[in-house]
Amino acid sequence: MNKLNFGPAGFGGTILEIPKNSKNPTADAILEVSKIGLSAMEIEFVRSVYLKNSVPEKKEEIKNNAINSNVSLSIHAPYFINLNAIEEHKIINSHRYILDSLNVGHEIGAKTIVCHIGYFLKQEPKKVLENISHQISLIEDKYKGDTKLGIELTGKKTQVGSIDEIFYFIDKHPKFxxxxxxxxxxxxxxxGYFKDKKNVSLFFEKLKSYPEFFKNLHMHMSGIAYGEKGEKHHLPFREADLPYKEILANLKDNKTTGTVICESPEIVEDALFLKEIYEKL
Ligand SMILES: [Zn+2]
Known part of the structure:
Protein backbone atom coordinates (compact mmCIF):
# COMPACT_ATOMS: atom_id res chain seq x y z
CA MET A 1 0.00 0.00 0.00
CA ASN A 2 1.21 3.49 -0.75
CA LYS A 3 1.32 5.54 2.35
CA LEU A 4 2.29 9.07 3.13
CA ASN A 5 2.55 9.89 6.82
CA PHE A 6 1.74 13.37 8.11
CA GLY A 7 2.82 14.73 11.46
CA PRO A 8 4.08 17.67 13.50
CA ALA A 9 7.61 18.96 14.07
CA GLY A 10 7.58 18.55 17.84
CA PHE A 11 4.70 18.55 20.31
CA GLY A 12 5.36 21.19 23.00
CA GLY A 13 2.80 23.98 23.34
CA THR A 14 0.37 22.35 20.91
CA ILE A 15 -3.26 21.22 21.09
CA LEU A 16 -2.03 17.70 21.89
CA GLU A 17 -3.26 16.71 25.34
CA ILE A 18 -0.13 15.68 27.19
CA PRO A 19 -0.59 15.42 30.97
CA LYS A 20 1.26 18.20 32.82
CA ASN A 21 2.85 15.68 35.19
CA SER A 22 3.81 13.29 32.40
CA LYS A 23 7.00 11.35 33.14
CA ASN A 24 7.58 10.75 29.45
CA PRO A 25 5.99 13.56 27.39
CA THR A 26 7.57 12.32 24.14
CA ALA A 27 6.00 8.88 24.55
CA ASP A 28 2.64 10.41 25.50
CA ALA A 29 2.78 12.80 22.54
CA ILE A 30 3.15 9.86 20.14
CA LEU A 31 -0.10 8.34 21.45
CA GLU A 32 -1.87 11.70 21.10
CA VAL A 33 -0.56 12.19 17.57
CA SER A 34 -1.99 8.83 16.60
CA LYS A 35 -5.28 9.48 18.42
CA ILE A 36 -6.02 12.56 16.31
CA GLY A 37 -5.28 10.69 13.07
CA LEU A 38 -1.67 11.58 12.29
CA SER A 39 1.05 9.00 11.74
CA ALA A 40 4.40 10.77 12.08
CA MET A 41 6.25 12.92 14.58
CA GLU A 42 9.61 14.65 14.46
CA ILE A 43 11.34 14.91 17.82
CA GLU A 44 13.03 18.27 18.21
CA PHE A 45 16.55 18.07 19.54
CA VAL A 46 17.14 21.52 18.07
CA ARG A 47 18.51 22.98 21.32
CA SER A 48 19.70 19.78 22.99
CA VAL A 49 19.60 16.01 22.54
CA TYR A 50 17.26 15.89 25.52
CA LEU A 51 16.76 12.11 25.53
CA LYS A 52 20.48 11.32 25.49
CA ASN A 53 20.74 10.59 29.20
CA SER A 54 17.25 9.21 29.70
CA VAL A 55 16.94 5.77 31.28
CA PRO A 56 16.59 2.92 28.75
CA GLU A 57 12.97 2.24 29.86
CA LYS A 58 11.95 5.72 28.79
CA LYS A 59 13.44 5.28 25.32
CA GLU A 60 11.94 1.81 25.10
CA GLU A 61 8.49 3.29 25.84
CA ILE A 62 8.91 5.86 23.07
CA LYS A 63 9.92 3.15 20.63
CA ASN A 64 7.06 0.84 21.61
CA ASN A 65 4.43 3.57 21.52
CA ALA A 66 5.55 4.50 18.03
CA ILE A 67 5.45 0.88 16.83
CA ASN A 68 2.12 0.10 18.48
CA SER A 69 0.38 3.21 17.21
CA ASN A 70 2.02 3.21 13.75
CA VAL A 71 3.70 6.58 14.19
CA SER A 72 6.82 7.03 12.09
CA LEU A 73 9.53 8.80 14.12
CA SER A 74 12.27 11.14 13.01
CA ILE A 75 14.58 13.48 14.89
CA HIS A 76 15.67 17.04 14.18
CA ALA A 77 19.31 17.35 15.28
CA PRO A 78 20.59 20.52 17.05
CA TYR A 79 20.80 23.81 15.13
CA PHE A 80 24.39 24.39 16.27
CA ILE A 81 25.81 21.89 13.79
CA ASN A 82 28.32 23.18 11.25
CA LEU A 83 30.55 20.56 9.66
CA ASN A 84 32.40 23.36 7.88
CA ALA A 85 33.24 25.30 11.05
CA ILE A 86 36.72 26.79 11.23
CA GLU A 87 37.20 26.29 14.98
CA GLU A 88 38.08 22.74 15.91
CA HIS A 89 35.84 22.68 19.00
CA LYS A 90 32.85 23.48 16.79
CA ILE A 91 33.66 20.51 14.55
CA ILE A 92 34.04 18.26 17.59
CA ASN A 93 30.70 19.46 18.97
CA SER A 94 29.02 19.00 15.59
CA HIS A 95 30.22 15.39 15.49
CA ARG A 96 28.91 14.85 18.98
CA TYR A 97 25.48 16.37 18.23
CA ILE A 98 25.11 14.23 15.13
CA LEU A 99 26.32 11.00 16.75
CA ASP A 100 24.18 11.58 19.88
CA SER A 101 21.13 12.18 17.69
CA LEU A 102 21.88 9.10 15.58
CA ASN A 103 22.38 6.94 18.67
CA VAL A 104 19.13 8.07 20.27
CA GLY A 105 17.49 7.62 16.88
CA HIS A 106 18.66 4.03 16.78
CA GLU A 107 17.41 3.41 20.33
CA ILE A 108 13.91 4.81 19.75
CA GLY A 109 13.49 3.47 16.22
CA ALA A 110 13.67 6.79 14.35
CA LYS A 111 14.46 6.28 10.68
CA THR A 112 16.06 9.65 9.99
CA ILE A 113 17.83 12.40 11.83
CA VAL A 114 17.48 15.76 10.11
CA CYS A 115 20.50 18.06 9.96
CA HIS A 116 21.40 21.52 8.70
CA ILE A 117 24.81 20.34 7.73
CA GLY A 118 26.88 23.55 7.53
CA TYR A 119 27.59 27.05 6.30
CA PHE A 120 29.69 28.25 3.38
CA LEU A 121 31.27 31.10 5.40
CA LYS A 122 32.14 32.78 2.08
CA GLN A 123 34.59 29.99 1.18
CA GLU A 124 34.96 28.32 -2.19
CA PRO A 125 31.84 26.09 -2.58
CA LYS A 126 33.67 23.06 -3.99
CA LYS A 127 36.13 23.08 -1.10
CA VAL A 128 33.28 23.40 1.42
CA LEU A 129 31.44 20.40 0.00
CA GLU A 130 34.65 18.36 0.11
CA ASN A 131 35.31 19.41 3.72
CA ILE A 132 31.83 18.45 4.82
CA SER A 133 31.94 15.17 2.93
CA HIS A 134 35.17 14.31 4.72
CA GLN A 135 33.56 15.04 8.09
CA ILE A 136 30.55 12.89 7.14
CA SER A 137 32.91 9.99 6.34
CA LEU A 138 34.44 10.25 9.82
CA ILE A 139 30.97 10.16 11.40
CA GLU A 140 29.84 7.30 9.16
CA ASP A 141 32.88 5.27 10.25
CA LYS A 142 32.01 5.74 13.91
CA TYR A 143 28.29 4.99 13.67
CA LYS A 144 27.05 1.43 13.92
CA GLY A 145 23.24 1.87 13.87
CA ASP A 146 20.81 1.99 10.95
CA THR A 147 19.31 5.48 11.36
CA LYS A 148 20.13 7.68 8.37
CA LEU A 149 21.72 11.11 8.30
CA GLY A 150 19.14 13.31 6.59
CA ILE A 151 20.56 16.46 5.00
CA GLU A 152 17.95 19.17 4.90
CA LEU A 153 17.30 21.40 1.94
CA THR A 154 18.03 24.81 3.45
CA GLY A 155 16.22 28.13 3.12
CA LYS A 156 19.26 30.33 2.42
CA LYS A 157 22.08 30.03 -0.08
CA THR A 158 24.63 30.81 2.65
CA GLN A 159 23.68 27.46 4.21
CA VAL A 160 24.88 24.28 2.50
CA GLY A 161 21.84 22.34 1.28
CA SER A 162 20.60 23.07 -2.23
CA ILE A 163 19.09 20.04 -3.94
CA ASP A 164 22.26 19.60 -6.01
CA GLU A 165 24.47 19.87 -2.95
CA ILE A 166 22.36 17.19 -1.25
CA PHE A 167 22.73 14.95 -4.32
CA TYR A 168 26.50 15.46 -4.11
CA PHE A 169 26.50 14.07 -0.54
CA ILE A 170 24.23 11.18 -1.52
CA ASP A 171 26.64 10.23 -4.31
CA LYS A 172 29.50 10.28 -1.82
CA HIS A 173 27.70 8.48 1.03
CA PRO A 174 24.85 6.48 -0.52
CA LYS A 175 24.43 4.12 2.44
CA PHE A 176 24.42 6.78 5.14
CA GLY A 192 9.53 32.32 -4.49
CA TYR A 193 10.56 29.32 -6.62
CA PHE A 194 7.18 27.58 -6.71
CA LYS A 195 5.21 30.73 -7.56
CA ASP A 196 5.75 29.61 -11.14
CA LYS A 197 3.76 26.38 -10.95
CA LYS A 198 5.85 24.87 -13.75
CA ASN A 199 8.66 24.69 -11.21
CA VAL A 200 6.66 22.25 -9.08
CA SER A 201 6.78 19.54 -11.74
CA LEU A 202 10.32 20.55 -12.69
CA PHE A 203 11.40 20.04 -9.10
CA PHE A 204 9.67 16.65 -8.94
CA GLU A 205 11.47 15.58 -12.12
CA LYS A 206 14.69 16.45 -10.36
CA LEU A 207 13.75 14.43 -7.27
CA LYS A 208 12.86 11.49 -9.48
CA SER A 209 16.42 11.38 -10.81
CA TYR A 210 17.16 9.63 -7.50
CA PRO A 211 14.46 6.93 -7.67
CA GLU A 212 15.75 5.01 -4.68
CA PHE A 213 15.09 7.99 -2.40
CA PHE A 214 12.08 9.32 -4.21
CA LYS A 215 10.14 6.18 -3.30
CA ASN A 216 10.41 6.95 0.38
CA LEU A 217 11.00 10.61 1.05
CA HIS A 218 11.41 12.52 4.26
CA MET A 219 9.88 15.98 3.76
CA HIS A 220 9.20 19.23 5.56
CA MET A 221 6.44 21.65 4.66
CA SER A 222 5.20 24.99 5.96
CA GLY A 223 4.21 28.37 4.72
CA ILE A 224 7.18 30.71 4.58
CA ALA A 225 8.11 34.39 4.43
CA TYR A 226 11.18 35.15 2.31
CA GLY A 227 13.11 37.82 0.47
CA GLU A 228 16.17 38.21 -1.73
CA LYS A 229 18.33 36.48 0.88
CA GLY A 230 15.95 33.57 1.22
CA GLU A 231 14.08 32.38 4.29
CA LYS A 232 12.77 34.86 6.86
CA HIS A 233 10.38 32.81 9.00
CA HIS A 234 7.75 30.09 8.78
CA LEU A 235 4.05 30.91 8.36
CA PRO A 236 0.74 29.04 8.48
CA PHE A 237 -0.19 27.71 5.01
CA ARG A 238 -3.19 30.00 4.75
CA GLU A 239 -1.03 33.12 5.16
CA ALA A 240 1.66 32.15 2.67
CA ASP A 241 2.11 31.69 -1.08
CA LEU A 242 3.56 28.17 -1.14
CA PRO A 243 1.39 26.17 -3.58
CA TYR A 244 0.91 23.30 -1.16
CA LYS A 245 -1.99 21.82 -3.14
CA GLU A 246 0.12 21.39 -6.27
CA ILE A 247 2.94 19.89 -4.22
CA LEU A 248 0.59 17.43 -2.53
CA ALA A 249 -0.97 16.58 -5.91
CA ASN A 250 2.47 15.77 -7.28
CA LEU A 251 3.18 13.56 -4.28
CA LYS A 252 -0.08 11.75 -4.90
CA ASP A 253 0.33 11.41 -8.67
CA ASN A 254 3.83 10.03 -8.21
CA LYS A 255 2.67 7.67 -5.46
CA THR A 256 5.45 9.00 -3.25
CA THR A 257 5.60 7.29 0.12
CA GLY A 258 7.33 8.57 3.21
CA THR A 259 6.74 11.36 5.68
CA VAL A 260 5.62 14.97 5.53
CA ILE A 261 6.51 16.87 8.69
CA CYS A 262 4.61 20.10 9.18
CA GLU A 263 6.76 23.00 10.40
CA SER A 264 4.26 25.83 10.25
CA PRO A 265 3.62 27.75 13.49
CA GLU A 266 0.49 25.61 13.95
CA ILE A 267 2.29 22.30 13.63
CA VAL A 268 -0.55 19.98 14.60
CA GLU A 269 -3.49 21.83 13.00
CA ASP A 270 -1.60 22.33 9.76
CA ALA A 271 -0.41 18.70 9.65
CA LEU A 272 -4.08 17.69 9.82
CA PHE A 273 -4.91 20.34 7.20
CA LEU A 274 -2.32 18.91 4.78
CA LYS A 275 -3.45 15.35 5.39
CA GLU A 276 -7.07 16.28 4.71
CA ILE A 277 -6.19 17.99 1.42
CA TYR A 278 -3.99 15.08 0.37
CA GLU A 279 -6.71 12.53 1.06
CA LYS A 280 -9.31 14.48 -0.91
CA LEU A 281 -7.12 14.74 -4.01
ZN1 LIG B 1 15.42 22.05 9.79
Missing part, protein backbone atom coordinates in the same frame (compact mmCIF):
# COMPACT_ATOMS: atom_id res chain seq x y z
CA UNK A 177 22.97 10.03 3.80
CA UNK A 178 19.42 10.67 2.64
CA UNK A 179 17.72 13.83 1.43
CA UNK A 180 15.28 15.85 3.53
CA UNK A 181 13.18 17.79 1.10
CA UNK A 182 11.90 21.03 2.61
CA UNK A 183 9.53 22.53 0.05
CA UNK A 184 9.23 25.84 1.91
CA UNK A 185 13.00 26.21 1.95
CA UNK A 186 13.26 25.46 -1.77
CA UNK A 187 10.62 28.13 -2.35
CA UNK A 188 12.42 30.67 -0.12
CA UNK A 189 16.02 30.11 -1.22
CA UNK A 190 15.00 30.93 -4.81
CA UNK A 191 12.90 33.93 -3.74
Missing amino acids: VKPVIDFAHQHAREN
Whole structure:
Protein backbone atom coordinates (compact mmCIF):
# COMPACT_ATOMS: atom_id res chain seq x y z
CA MET A 1 0.00 0.00 0.00
CA ASN A 2 1.21 3.49 -0.75
CA LYS A 3 1.32 5.54 2.35
CA LEU A 4 2.29 9.07 3.13
CA ASN A 5 2.55 9.89 6.82
CA PHE A 6 1.74 13.37 8.11
CA GLY A 7 2.82 14.73 11.46
CA PRO A 8 4.08 17.67 13.50
CA ALA A 9 7.61 18.96 14.07
CA GLY A 10 7.58 18.55 17.84
CA PHE A 11 4.70 18.55 20.31
CA GLY A 12 5.36 21.19 23.00
CA GLY A 13 2.80 23.98 23.34
CA THR A 14 0.37 22.35 20.91
CA ILE A 15 -3.26 21.22 21.09
CA LEU A 16 -2.03 17.70 21.89
CA GLU A 17 -3.26 16.71 25.34
CA ILE A 18 -0.13 15.68 27.19
CA PRO A 19 -0.59 15.42 30.97
CA LYS A 20 1.26 18.20 32.82
CA ASN A 21 2.85 15.68 35.19
CA SER A 22 3.81 13.29 32.40
CA LYS A 23 7.00 11.35 33.14
CA ASN A 24 7.58 10.75 29.45
CA PRO A 25 5.99 13.56 27.39
CA THR A 26 7.57 12.32 24.14
CA ALA A 27 6.00 8.88 24.55
CA ASP A 28 2.64 10.41 25.50
CA ALA A 29 2.78 12.80 22.54
CA ILE A 30 3.15 9.86 20.14
CA LEU A 31 -0.10 8.34 21.45
CA GLU A 32 -1.87 11.70 21.10
CA VAL A 33 -0.56 12.19 17.57
CA SER A 34 -1.99 8.83 16.60
CA LYS A 35 -5.28 9.48 18.42
CA ILE A 36 -6.02 12.56 16.31
CA GLY A 37 -5.28 10.69 13.07
CA LEU A 38 -1.67 11.58 12.29
CA SER A 39 1.05 9.00 11.74
CA ALA A 40 4.40 10.77 12.08
CA MET A 41 6.25 12.92 14.58
CA GLU A 42 9.61 14.65 14.46
CA ILE A 43 11.34 14.91 17.82
CA GLU A 44 13.03 18.27 18.21
CA PHE A 45 16.55 18.07 19.54
CA VAL A 46 17.14 21.52 18.07
CA ARG A 47 18.51 22.98 21.32
CA SER A 48 19.70 19.78 22.99
CA VAL A 49 19.60 16.01 22.54
CA TYR A 50 17.26 15.89 25.52
CA LEU A 51 16.76 12.11 25.53
CA LYS A 52 20.48 11.32 25.49
CA ASN A 53 20.74 10.59 29.20
CA SER A 54 17.25 9.21 29.70
CA VAL A 55 16.94 5.77 31.28
CA PRO A 56 16.59 2.92 28.75
CA GLU A 57 12.97 2.24 29.86
CA LYS A 58 11.95 5.72 28.79
CA LYS A 59 13.44 5.28 25.32
CA GLU A 60 11.94 1.81 25.10
CA GLU A 61 8.49 3.29 25.84
CA ILE A 62 8.91 5.86 23.07
CA LYS A 63 9.92 3.15 20.63
CA ASN A 64 7.06 0.84 21.61
CA ASN A 65 4.43 3.57 21.52
CA ALA A 66 5.55 4.50 18.03
CA ILE A 67 5.45 0.88 16.83
CA ASN A 68 2.12 0.10 18.48
CA SER A 69 0.38 3.21 17.21
CA ASN A 70 2.02 3.21 13.75
CA VAL A 71 3.70 6.58 14.19
CA SER A 72 6.82 7.03 12.09
CA LEU A 73 9.53 8.80 14.12
CA SER A 74 12.27 11.14 13.01
CA ILE A 75 14.58 13.48 14.89
CA HIS A 76 15.67 17.04 14.18
CA ALA A 77 19.31 17.35 15.28
CA PRO A 78 20.59 20.52 17.05
CA TYR A 79 20.80 23.81 15.13
CA PHE A 80 24.39 24.39 16.27
CA ILE A 81 25.81 21.89 13.79
CA ASN A 82 28.32 23.18 11.25
CA LEU A 83 30.55 20.56 9.66
CA ASN A 84 32.40 23.36 7.88
CA ALA A 85 33.24 25.30 11.05
CA ILE A 86 36.72 26.79 11.23
CA GLU A 87 37.20 26.29 14.98
CA GLU A 88 38.08 22.74 15.91
CA HIS A 89 35.84 22.68 19.00
CA LYS A 90 32.85 23.48 16.79
CA ILE A 91 33.66 20.51 14.55
CA ILE A 92 34.04 18.26 17.59
CA ASN A 93 30.70 19.46 18.97
CA SER A 94 29.02 19.00 15.59
CA HIS A 95 30.22 15.39 15.49
CA ARG A 96 28.91 14.85 18.98
CA TYR A 97 25.48 16.37 18.23
CA ILE A 98 25.11 14.23 15.13
CA LEU A 99 26.32 11.00 16.75
CA ASP A 100 24.18 11.58 19.88
CA SER A 101 21.13 12.18 17.69
CA LEU A 102 21.88 9.10 15.58
CA ASN A 103 22.38 6.94 18.67
CA VAL A 104 19.13 8.07 20.27
CA GLY A 105 17.49 7.62 16.88
CA HIS A 106 18.66 4.03 16.78
CA GLU A 107 17.41 3.41 20.33
CA ILE A 108 13.91 4.81 19.75
CA GLY A 109 13.49 3.47 16.22
CA ALA A 110 13.67 6.79 14.35
CA LYS A 111 14.46 6.28 10.68
CA THR A 112 16.06 9.65 9.99
CA ILE A 113 17.83 12.40 11.83
CA VAL A 114 17.48 15.76 10.11
CA CYS A 115 20.50 18.06 9.96
CA HIS A 116 21.40 21.52 8.70
CA ILE A 117 24.81 20.34 7.73
CA GLY A 118 26.88 23.55 7.53
CA TYR A 119 27.59 27.05 6.30
CA PHE A 120 29.69 28.25 3.38
CA LEU A 121 31.27 31.10 5.40
CA LYS A 122 32.14 32.78 2.08
CA GLN A 123 34.59 29.99 1.18
CA GLU A 124 34.96 28.32 -2.19
CA PRO A 125 31.84 26.09 -2.58
CA LYS A 126 33.67 23.06 -3.99
CA LYS A 127 36.13 23.08 -1.10
CA VAL A 128 33.28 23.40 1.42
CA LEU A 129 31.44 20.40 0.00
CA GLU A 130 34.65 18.36 0.11
CA ASN A 131 35.31 19.41 3.72
CA ILE A 132 31.83 18.45 4.82
CA SER A 133 31.94 15.17 2.93
CA HIS A 134 35.17 14.31 4.72
CA GLN A 135 33.56 15.04 8.09
CA ILE A 136 30.55 12.89 7.14
CA SER A 137 32.91 9.99 6.34
CA LEU A 138 34.44 10.25 9.82
CA ILE A 139 30.97 10.16 11.40
CA GLU A 140 29.84 7.30 9.16
CA ASP A 141 32.88 5.27 10.25
CA LYS A 142 32.01 5.74 13.91
CA TYR A 143 28.29 4.99 13.67
CA LYS A 144 27.05 1.43 13.92
CA GLY A 145 23.24 1.87 13.87
CA ASP A 146 20.81 1.99 10.95
CA THR A 147 19.31 5.48 11.36
CA LYS A 148 20.13 7.68 8.37
CA LEU A 149 21.72 11.11 8.30
CA GLY A 150 19.14 13.31 6.59
CA ILE A 151 20.56 16.46 5.00
CA GLU A 152 17.95 19.17 4.90
CA LEU A 153 17.30 21.40 1.94
CA THR A 154 18.03 24.81 3.45
CA GLY A 155 16.22 28.13 3.12
CA LYS A 156 19.26 30.33 2.42
CA LYS A 157 22.08 30.03 -0.08
CA THR A 158 24.63 30.81 2.65
CA GLN A 159 23.68 27.46 4.21
CA VAL A 160 24.88 24.28 2.50
CA GLY A 161 21.84 22.34 1.28
CA SER A 162 20.60 23.07 -2.23
CA ILE A 163 19.09 20.04 -3.94
CA ASP A 164 22.26 19.60 -6.01
CA GLU A 165 24.47 19.87 -2.95
CA ILE A 166 22.36 17.19 -1.25
CA PHE A 167 22.73 14.95 -4.32
CA TYR A 168 26.50 15.46 -4.11
CA PHE A 169 26.50 14.07 -0.54
CA ILE A 170 24.23 11.18 -1.52
CA ASP A 171 26.64 10.23 -4.31
CA LYS A 172 29.50 10.28 -1.82
CA HIS A 173 27.70 8.48 1.03
CA PRO A 174 24.85 6.48 -0.52
CA LYS A 175 24.43 4.12 2.44
CA PHE A 176 24.42 6.78 5.14
CA VAL A 177 22.97 10.03 3.80
CA LYS A 178 19.42 10.67 2.64
CA PRO A 179 17.72 13.83 1.43
CA VAL A 180 15.28 15.85 3.53
CA ILE A 181 13.18 17.79 1.10
CA ASP A 182 11.90 21.03 2.61
CA PHE A 183 9.53 22.53 0.05
CA ALA A 184 9.23 25.84 1.91
CA HIS A 185 13.00 26.21 1.95
CA GLN A 186 13.26 25.46 -1.77
CA HIS A 187 10.62 28.13 -2.35
CA ALA A 188 12.42 30.67 -0.12
CA ARG A 189 16.02 30.11 -1.22
CA GLU A 190 15.00 30.93 -4.81
CA ASN A 191 12.90 33.93 -3.74
CA GLY A 192 9.53 32.32 -4.49
CA TYR A 193 10.56 29.32 -6.62
CA PHE A 194 7.18 27.58 -6.71
CA LYS A 195 5.21 30.73 -7.56
CA ASP A 196 5.75 29.61 -11.14
CA LYS A 197 3.76 26.38 -10.95
CA LYS A 198 5.85 24.87 -13.75
CA ASN A 199 8.66 24.69 -11.21
CA VAL A 200 6.66 22.25 -9.08
CA SER A 201 6.78 19.54 -11.74
CA LEU A 202 10.32 20.55 -12.69
CA PHE A 203 11.40 20.04 -9.10
CA PHE A 204 9.67 16.65 -8.94
CA GLU A 205 11.47 15.58 -12.12
CA LYS A 206 14.69 16.45 -10.36
CA LEU A 207 13.75 14.43 -7.27
CA LYS A 208 12.86 11.49 -9.48
CA SER A 209 16.42 11.38 -10.81
CA TYR A 210 17.16 9.63 -7.50
CA PRO A 211 14.46 6.93 -7.67
CA GLU A 212 15.75 5.01 -4.68
CA PHE A 213 15.09 7.99 -2.40
CA PHE A 214 12.08 9.32 -4.21
CA LYS A 215 10.14 6.18 -3.30
CA ASN A 216 10.41 6.95 0.38
CA LEU A 217 11.00 10.61 1.05
CA HIS A 218 11.41 12.52 4.26
CA MET A 219 9.88 15.98 3.76
CA HIS A 220 9.20 19.23 5.56
CA MET A 221 6.44 21.65 4.66
CA SER A 222 5.20 24.99 5.96
CA GLY A 223 4.21 28.37 4.72
CA ILE A 224 7.18 30.71 4.58
CA ALA A 225 8.11 34.39 4.43
CA TYR A 226 11.18 35.15 2.31
CA GLY A 227 13.11 37.82 0.47
CA GLU A 228 16.17 38.21 -1.73
CA LYS A 229 18.33 36.48 0.88
CA GLY A 230 15.95 33.57 1.22
CA GLU A 231 14.08 32.38 4.29
CA LYS A 232 12.77 34.86 6.86
CA HIS A 233 10.38 32.81 9.00
CA HIS A 234 7.75 30.09 8.78
CA LEU A 235 4.05 30.91 8.36
CA PRO A 236 0.74 29.04 8.48
CA PHE A 237 -0.19 27.71 5.01
CA ARG A 238 -3.19 30.00 4.75
CA GLU A 239 -1.03 33.12 5.16
CA ALA A 240 1.66 32.15 2.67
CA ASP A 241 2.11 31.69 -1.08
CA LEU A 242 3.56 28.17 -1.14
CA PRO A 243 1.39 26.17 -3.58
CA TYR A 244 0.91 23.30 -1.16
CA LYS A 245 -1.99 21.82 -3.14
CA GLU A 246 0.12 21.39 -6.27
CA ILE A 247 2.94 19.89 -4.22
CA LEU A 248 0.59 17.43 -2.53
CA ALA A 249 -0.97 16.58 -5.91
CA ASN A 250 2.47 15.77 -7.28
CA LEU A 251 3.18 13.56 -4.28
CA LYS A 252 -0.08 11.75 -4.90
CA ASP A 253 0.33 11.41 -8.67
CA ASN A 254 3.83 10.03 -8.21
CA LYS A 255 2.67 7.67 -5.46
CA THR A 256 5.45 9.00 -3.25
CA THR A 257 5.60 7.29 0.12
CA GLY A 258 7.33 8.57 3.21
CA THR A 259 6.74 11.36 5.68
CA VAL A 260 5.62 14.97 5.53
CA ILE A 261 6.51 16.87 8.69
CA CYS A 262 4.61 20.10 9.18
CA GLU A 263 6.76 23.00 10.40
CA SER A 264 4.26 25.83 10.25
CA PRO A 265 3.62 27.75 13.49
CA GLU A 266 0.49 25.61 13.95
CA ILE A 267 2.29 22.30 13.63
CA VAL A 268 -0.55 19.98 14.60
CA GLU A 269 -3.49 21.83 13.00
CA ASP A 270 -1.60 22.33 9.76
CA ALA A 271 -0.41 18.70 9.65
CA LEU A 272 -4.08 17.69 9.82
CA PHE A 273 -4.91 20.34 7.20
CA LEU A 274 -2.32 18.91 4.78
CA LYS A 275 -3.45 15.35 5.39
CA GLU A 276 -7.07 16.28 4.71
CA ILE A 277 -6.19 17.99 1.42
CA TYR A 278 -3.99 15.08 0.37
CA GLU A 279 -6.71 12.53 1.06
CA LYS A 280 -9.31 14.48 -0.91
CA LEU A 281 -7.12 14.74 -4.01
ZN1 LIG B 1 15.42 22.05 9.79
